[in-house]
Amino acid sequence: MEVLVEGTRTMQVEKLLRERDIRFEVLVSDTNGATGVPRRARSPILGFRQRSPLKRYLDWKDFYPLNSVYSFLEDLETSFPSTCTVSVIGKSVEGRDIKMLKISNSDANNTGIWIDGATHAREWISTSVITYIADHIARNFDKLSESCTTKDWYLVPVVNPDGYHYTHTLDRMWRKNRARFGSAVTGVDLNRNFGYYWGRGGSENSSGDPNHLNYRGTEPFSEPETTAIKDIILYSGTPFKIFLSLHACSEVIAFPWCHTAEPCPDYVNLLEGGTAMAKAIYECSGRTYKVGNFKDIMYFACGTSIDWSYGTARIPFSYLVELRSKQDRFLLPKEEIIDCCTEVLSGVKALIEFVDKKKCLNCAVNAKKLRQ
Numbered sequence: 001m002e003v004l005v006e007g008t009r010t011m012q013v014e015k016l017l018r019e020r021d022i023r024f025e026v027l028v029s030d031t032n033g034a035t036g037v038p039r040r041a042r043s044p045i046l047g048f049r050q051r052s053p054l055k056r057y058l059d060w061k062d063f064y065p066l067n068s069v070y071s072f073l074e075d076l077e078t079s080f081p082s083t084c085t086v087s088v089i090g091k092s093v094e095g096r097d098i099k100m101l102k103i104s105n106s107d108a109n110n111t112g113i114w115i116d117g118a119t120h121a122r123e124w125i126s127t128s129v130i131t132y133i134a135d136h137i138a139r140n141f142d143k144l145s146e147s148c149t150t151k152d153w154y155l156v157p158v159v160n161p162d163g164y165h166y167t168h169t170l171d172r173m174w175r176k177n178r179a180r181f182g183s184a185v186t187g188v189d190l191n192r193n194f195g196y197y198w199g200r201g202g203s204e205n206s207s208g209d210p211n212h213l214n215y216r217g218t219e220p221f222s223e224p225e226t227t228a229i230k231d232i233i234l235y236s237g238t239p240f241k242i243f244l245s246l247h248a249c250s251e252v253i254a255f256p257w258c259h260t261a262e263p264c265p266d267y268v269n270l271l272e273g274g275t276a277m278a279k280a281i282y283e284c285s286g287r288t289y290k291v292g293n294f295k296d297i298m299y300f301a302c303g304t305s306i307d308w309s310y311g312t313a314r315i316p317f318s319y320l321v322e323l324r325s326k327q328d329r330f331l332l333p334k335e336e337i338i339d340c341c342t343e344v345l346s347g348v349k350a351l352i353e354f355v356d357k358k359k360c361l362n363c364a365v366n367a368k369k370l371r372q
């Protein structure tokens with residue numbers, strides 16, 4: 001970006017840029033000089049700082065700010081009105097819309113698949129992958145296999161819009177939402193705020209300290225972002241069979257439980273489904289995603305969305321997928337976005353085919369209790 005600064009303001013602008021760590025270069029120091037070339041300053045800083053907030057079209061060659069992601073959803077709805085519906089499922093702490101795209105042929109026999117991303121603000125690739133899947137499903141709906149068209153697709157590319165916006169403007173490494181504690185914005189780790197075994201098991205599993213990266217919030221579902229997910233899942237009337245929460249950056253496909261090392265009742269099914277996904281990813285790109293229960297391949301965590309979706313909402317195939325990349329962590333090079341999107345799309349398709357082939361789709365948790 002090149003800007004012309006009034007002479008009396010140069011010190012002020014220079015200070016402002018320095019304070020914000022925005023690099024700049026004075027191209028012409030005095031436009032009143034003999035050259036007649038305007039005074040210009042250049043700021044070739046971190047890519048996300050100068051991106052136009054009006055950029056609309058996603059091409060999966062870059063990461064995009066919130067308004068571009070939302071424009072993309074609305075463009076899909078306009079282009080494919082018979083299958084695509086955008087709705088606002090809630091408002092964030094700072095009042096931003098949490099938007100969801102539903103893709104469905106409205107057949108009453110459909111089962112539901114849920115995919116969410118950017119629960120953790122800095123995990124941008126999760127939003128890229130969901131928009132890519134949305135684009136693929138919406139554009140090719142008539143040509144897709146029956147396993148894809150007999151689903152109601154519930155896609156939330158940005159669960160945490162405040163945090164996502166914040167990572168695009170001020171702090172690339174922000175993780176939590178933007179909840180206040182007292183006068184300070186400390187944020188809640190939304191993936192510790194869900195109501196299943198919330199806050200149990202001590203500080204290893206989630207923290208009661210608002211300044212901690214894994215702060216769980218004041219009570220289960222204290223945050224509007226997690227409440228929005230809970231309400232849609234429980235009250236939409238759709239029988240969800242698959243719940244996928246996309247994160248970054250460990251390249252794993254993890255399933256419940258997160259709060260205990262005990263295997264969940266559907267351990268074998270979940271392991272097989274995860275393996276089908278991992279195999280498809282490997283065949284697509286050669287990338288190896290580890291599969292296992294969350295505790296075994298990650299760590300202990302309480303109040304996660306997949307423990308809740310499996311344990312309370314009883315969605316039998318609940319997974320947390322950690323996308324690329326182990327090497328670059330949250331700063332995935334944009335050249336890798338498209339590869340990550342295509343591999344995960346293959347994985348998701350393999351998972352839904354696997355789930356469709358399974359005769360018994362019901363979550364086995366609490367099944368004993370229900371039979372009594």
Ligand SMILES: [Zn+2]
Nearest residue numbers: 120123247248
């Ligand atoms: Zn995450």
